[in-house]
Amino acid sequence: MVEIRFHGRGGQGTVVASKILADAIAKEGKWVQAYPEFGVERRGSPVVAFIRIDDKPIYDKSRIYTPDHVVVVDPTLVEAVDVTVGLKPGGTIIINSDRQSGDFAFNGKFNVRTIDATKIAVAHRLGNMATPIVNTAIAGAVIKILGLTKPEFLAAAIREGIGIKPEDNVLAAQDAYDMA
DSSP states (O other), X not given: OEEEEEEEEBTSOHHHHHHHHHHHHHTTTOEEEEEEEOSSOOBTSEEEEEEEEESSOOOXXXXXXXXXXXXXXXXXXXXXXXXXXXXXXXXXXXXXXSSOGGGXXXXXSSEEEEEOHHHHHHHTTOBOSSXXXXXXXHHHHHHHHHTOSOHHHHHHHHHHXXXXXXXXXXXXXXHHHHHO
């Protein structure tokens, strides 16, 4: 089983990113769960979402406490929240950032990868300059870095699950996939 935790802020598409990824992976015939953890979140507040992936039915419906990987949709959360809590040694942390992977230390325990999903979202006019919607770009990078599914499954999930600018979102995901 592969377990992934997403950290983002309300309004960035963190929850939608996890759902789109789950839908794409399910198209490949895997068993998947995707769910958010909600409280009193509002736009700009930290949010957390989770994905479980397996080749057989998944019965565990609990929160993911020891993820294999972590995805950080908003790079400011690296300073605000301990995104490594419970992360298994050697796990991958994927960060939406214009900085290099080596700029994030994490004491060398984890594999850190960065993708400038914000730049990609802005280039495809997803959201606006103040609040770009980076979810599909992050999803494209995640499937490439972690080897979760094929780009065509992600493109189909985006077309089915994103009502606004689906083709621009598919292009953003493909750009991120290619850059990752």
